[in-house]
Amino acid sequence: MAHHLGRAIVSGAIQPGERLTGEVANAEALDVSRSAYREAVQVLAAKGLVESRTKAGTRVLPRSRWNLLDPDILAWAFSGEPDLGFIRDLFELRAIVEPAAARLAATRRTKSDIAAMRAALALMRRHTLATDAGRAADREFHDALLESTHNSALITLSASIGAAVNWTTQFKQRTKALPRDPVPDHARVCDAIVAGDADAAEAAMRALVDLAFDDTRYSMDGLDGR
Amino acid sequence: MAHHLGRAIVSGAIQPGERLTGEVANAEALDVSRSAYREAVQVLAAKGLVESRTKAGTRVLPRSRWNLLDPDILAWAFSGEPDLGFIRDLFELRAIVEPAAARLAATRRTKSDIAAMRAALALMRRHTLATDAGRAADREFHDALLESTHNSALITLSASIGAAVNWTTQFKQRTKALPRDPVPDHARVCDAIVAGDADAAEAAMRALVDLAFDDTRYSMDGLDGR
């Protein structure tokens, strides 16, 4: 329900500023009760997609008010035709956050953090990124890395970044075979963090993100990245 | 409604993993209808605070699943006793994101971006941070800066970071007089961005965030920051 409406908005089918038809009309058009429809709208309002004022109806807010890093919204955004510009923005964010996070992780990781990262890495090695299990392991690796910064704000971002990583890798798979084995890059990051070498961890992570972006761009050839 | 429940959860009065009492009981305890209560819970679920499964009741999710960067959640977090550890985490995030954003802004800013930043700066100069108008101008400055990166993911973060900046400055004011004039720091960042000097912009922004963190820590003396 909320997914249906959310996709319609994120995909641009409804356009910011536009008014949704009245609750009663829209509810029976989608063949649900008004309560269910209202709850769906509440969810969208909580994510900053729409705003409801009495009499004025519920309007779609401008994109700048959307909580684009919300995992659900990311899922909706990638469920249709992904926007290359948005993917570039996400990688730019990763390129800012993840190297800095790797630097912090290198100085703060605990034994259990290291264990979690190594476990995820082992799973990545076993399954490839072509499988769901492999992609889950990839996400788990990045999760474990951000977790070992012991910074709750960064950990929250991990949910968004993890989702973004997942969708982009899935998209890569969809178009053509993966051109490069990503495990060694991840292993280098992991080793540097285990060794406690902040500079090396940051550099390795920067390299990883750049390569991942290159791969994604490559899988969308014909369009240049800028 | 949602604010009431949200504050109770974020403040830790309800603790992750705990079960909320049944809908009917809780709804009449808060003296609202079940529909209204349900819609509030939906909002919290959309923000990742709780999860509802039939029969099992609605449980408070672990903090790691919360969308801590949601503006509402930030507001709830700062409506009670602010957690020093959390504030440190937020400043750490700012210290990662904003300098990098300033670097990008220095190369991408347009004329209208510059105008927006200068206008915000002028407002900051006129009113001080002691007034609501001044704090609004401060937020507008950071908003305009992140806007001029022309990166939608970073712009989304601006809402979160802006809220955090707002709450922390307000908290600073609450305890004692502001020890330093923040305008020159902001002006340096602005000038560097206008000049298109990426390195200078990054450095100036890094200095600004560090000083702001120092001020905030100073206003909470007795507790050391680490």
Added chain:
DNA sequence: CTTATCAATTTTGTCCGACTAATCACCGGC
């Protein structure tokens, strides 16, 4: 002709009561 005030209508917000569906716990049979 402009402007201000007031009323009517539209749209969201709230409430109530009943029913549905899913899941878990208990109980009996195997």
Added chain:
DNA sequence: GCCGGTGATTAGTCGGACAAAATTGATAAG
């Protein structure tokens, strides 16, 4: 001791009715 069924508990859905708010239109005064 294990397995399957049955009941109870809880969120999820539904429909209808009412309340509140705000915009829009009409109307009257300047």
